[in-house]
Amino acid sequence: xxxxxxxxxxxxxxxxxxxxxxxxxxxxxxxxxxxxxxxxxxxxxxxxxxxxxxxxxxxxxxxxxxxxxxxxxxxxxxxxxxxxxxxxxxxxxxxxxxxxxxxxxxxxxxxxxxxxxxxxxxxxxxxxxxxxxxxxxxxxxxxxxxxxxxxxxxxxxxxxxxxxxxxxxxxxxxxxxxxxxxxxxxxxxxxxxxxxxxxxxxxxxxxxxxxxxxxxxxxxxxxxxxxxxxxxxxxxxxxxxxxxxxx
Amino acid sequence: xxxxxxxxxxxxxxxxxxxxxxxxxxxxxxxxxxxxxxxxxxxxxxxxxxxxxxxxxxxxxxxxxxxxxxxxxxxxxxxxxxxxxxxxxxxxxxxxxxxxxxxxxxxxxxxxxxxxxxxxxxxxxxxxxxxxxxxxxxxxxxxxxxxxxxxxxxxxxxxxxxxxxxxxxxxxxxxxxxxxxxxxxxxxxxxxxxxxxxxxxxxxxxxxxxxxxxxxxxxxxxxxxxxxxxxxxxxxxxxxxxxxxxxxxxxxxxxxxxxxxxxxxxxxxxxxxxxxxxxxxxxxxxxxxxxxxxxxxxxxxxxxxxxx
Numbered sequence: 207x208x209x210x211x212x213x214x215x216x217x218x219x220x221x222x223x224x225x226x227x228x229x230x231x232x233x234x235x236x237x238x239x240x241x242x243x244x245x246x247x248x249x250x251x252x253x254x255x256x257x258x259x260x261x262x263x264x265x266x267x268x269x270x271x272x273x274x275x276x277x278x279x280x281x282x283x284x285x286x287x288x289x290x291x292x293x294x295x296x297x298x299x300x301x302x303x304x305x306x307x308x309x310x311x312x313x314x315x316x317x318x319x320x321x322x323x324x325x326x327x328x329x330x331x332x333x334x335x336x337x338x339x340x341x342x343x344x345x346x347x348x349x350x351x352x353x354x355x356x357x358x359x360x361x362x363x364x365x366x367x368x369x370x371x372x373x374x375x376x377x378x379x380x381x382x383x384x385x386x387x388x389x390x391x392x393x394x395x396x397x398x399x400x401x402x403x404x405x406x407x408x409x410x411x412x413x414x415x416x417x418x419x420x421x422x423x424x425x426x427x428x429x430x431x432x433x434x435x436x437x438x439x440x441x442x443x444x445x446x447x448x449x450x451x452x453x
Numbered sequence: 454x455x456x457x458x459x460x461x462x463x464x465x466x467x468x469x470x471x472x473x474x475x476x477x478x479x480x481x482x483x484x485x486x487x488x489x490x491x492x493x494x495x496x497x498x499x500x501x502x503x504x505x506x507x508x509x510x511x512x513x514x515x516x517x518x519x520x521x522x523x524x525x526x527x528x529x530x531x532x533x534x535x536x537x538x539x540x541x542x543x544x545x546x547x548x549x550x551x552x553x554x555x556x557x558x559x560x561x562x563x564x565x566x567x568x569x570x571x572x573x574x575x576x577x578x579x580x581x582x583x584x585x586x587x588x589x590x591x592x593x594x595x596x597x598x599x600x601x602x603x604x605x606x607x608x609x610x611x612x613x614x615x616x617x618x619x620x621x622x623x624x625x626x627x628x629x630x631x632x633x634x635x636x637x638x639x640x641x642x643x644x645x646x647x648x649x650x651x652x653x654x655x656x657x658x659x660x661x662x663x664x665x666x667x668x669x670x671x672x673x674x675x676x677x678x679x680x681x682x683x684x685x686x687x688x689x690x691x692x693x694x695x696x697x698x699x700x701x702x703x704x705x706x707x708x709x710x711x712x713x714x715x716x717x718x719x720x721x722x723x724x725x726x727x728x729x730x731x732x733x734x735x736x737x738x739x740x741x742x743x744x745x746x747x748x749x750x751x752x753x754x755x756x757x758x759x760x761x
Contacts, residue, residue: 212557219553223545223582294541298598301505301535302558303527451508 209304213312217286226285230320233278234270234328241266242335256348259336263352264418266332270325271361271413272396276368278324280389283317283372284382291380307448314373314440321369322362329354357417364416364428366436367409368392374443409435455482457516458606458638459504464513465662466499473499475662477513481640481655484632485669488649489642490748491659497642498538500659501610504640505535518605531559533606534599539614540591544584548575548594551583555601569597573627589620596624600635607631609641613648621645625652650744658748679741681712681720686733698726708735715739 221227245262290296299309332354340346376385392410400411406427415428459481466474473496481487491497502508503515506526515522517529543551552566570576573593578586583594592612599607612628613621629652631637643649649656650670657667666673685691688704695702695712700723702710712723720739727734 209558216554216557219546219550220543221545222550289543293543294539295543296541297502297507297535297537298541298595299554300507301530301537302555303530304558305527 217312217316230324233274234324235331237270237274238331251344254344259348260352267357268418270328276393276410277389279369280372280385282320283376284385286313286317287376288382310447317369317373325358325361329358360416361413364412364432367432367439370439377447458483458518460516462514464510466511473662479664483638485638485655486632486653487640488653488656495659496662497659534604536595536599536609536612538610540595542583542591546583548578555598559602561602565601569600573597589616605637607637607639611642613645628652646745646748679739681715682738683710684708684736691732694730
């Protein structure tokens with residue numbers, strides 16, 4: 207077993223019985239409950255046709271992308287790194303035969319795993335609610351035709367730059383206010399900048415554009431930008447933060 | 454001469470413009486229980502972090518178990534166990550889960566967890582989360598983590614800090630027993646001087662980033678000069694007599710005197726001088742200074758040197 211896979215297992219162990227596990231279940235659920243709650247209140251059973259289902263799926267992914275996901279990323283990276291800051295366990299870990307860089311990489315991958323899990327759960331929750339509504343007699347035409355797996359993949363890739371930014375901040379600062387404040391402030395800008403021509407300069411808008419961009423080339427552009435910027439930020443922060451001393 | 458498990462030569466470290474360690478030289482012999490003494494803020498923790506590779510020295514060489522810590526950090530960390538500062542633990546885990554972290558990274562079998570839990574008497578904690586442990590239990594668990602894989606060298610930063618007397622006694626017994634039973638050397642920093650006196654085989658005194666004194670405890674004891682307390686018929690007459698013999702005595706009562714910096718041989722000569730002068734000598738007590746008195750004296754001297 208390589209050291210990275212050992213560390214990955216250890217990171218999973220460390221978050222047992224912690225808030226991080228609860229958040230992965232709760233955050234996507236909140237979005238689904240909110241969208242279906244509003245949708246069912248506004249639309250009667252008879253009006254639930256193909257376009258309504260598509261709109262429900264799209265609203266779920268959009269709300270997830272421009273509101274809950276950036277906050278969830280800030281929270282999850284904050285919790286994973288905050289675990290070490292709060293318990294002063296950096297020294298414990300780094301007095302073992304591992305490098306700072308390995309730990310940084312594994313924590314980033316761990317946070318990404320949590321984000322992918324939350325993206326998948328979002329899709330599963332929508333499926334489940336749609337299935338329950340079908341049982342209750344709602345028309346099911348077009349209920350499962352939204353390209354959700356494509357969306358899950360696109361969101362998971364497009365969120366990588368902001369995940370690295372949040373991870374680096376959470377790693378660097380012991381006070382959880384820094385990563386959370388960054389997440390909240392950046393989330394507030396998504397709607398304004400995401401709908402302007404400047405969205406390319408704003409990594410927080412990439413997930414929304416990758417899924418709900420007005421044209422397919424815009425979606426592709428968002429994915430390309432996210433992958434390139436994400437990889438560059440990861441390499442840069444890995445080099446810079448991996449050199450720091452642990453005092 | 455015993456092999457050195459830690460060898461620091463000309464090590465300097467600064468934080469910004471503040472020099473914390475200045476040309477520090479330190480040698481820790483194998484199988485020793487080495488106490489590292491010094492006041493707060495004088496570089497003890499920095500030294501320990503340099504030895505474990507958490508910090509990088511600005512200058513000088515550090516060899517641990519014959520490996521260069523700069524170039525072979527992982528080789529060193531595979532062979533040593535560390536307890537650095539406050540017991541850093543994950544409160545949401547059980548003891549066995551916590552220990553499996555070190556076990557997995559060092560590639561040790563799971564039986565190792567039971568062995569170290571037994572060593573620190575935490576075998577029965579079972580399904581109690583670390584969050585519910587007392588400070589003493591946490592300290593013992595952190596020590597158990599350091600003991601994983603039978604390390605050749607244990608590095609402990611204030612291992613008894615914050616413990617109650619019973620906890621201190623437990624740790625002390627464990628540490629004293631380890632060099633012989635587990636064939637390891639122990640390097641520990643401490644403020645508990647009475648504990649150092651009871652446990653350590655060697656010590657070093659750090660002051661202002663430099664080692665001021667380094668020796669085996671036995672050598673220190675033979676170098677220390679003691680106090681002679683005398684109960685005499687007339688303290689003033691005895692004091693004058695001793696002054697004429699070249700000894701400065703402090704009068705502590707109508708019939709009592711105290712002489713500092715006296716060796717055992719000199720004590721005999723002083724007794725003879727008083728009796729030969731026809732003065733009464735009722736009682737004489739020779740006292741060696743405690744490590745605490747020595748430490749306070751040494752750090753005081755060092756402070757005065759520094760002030761000059």
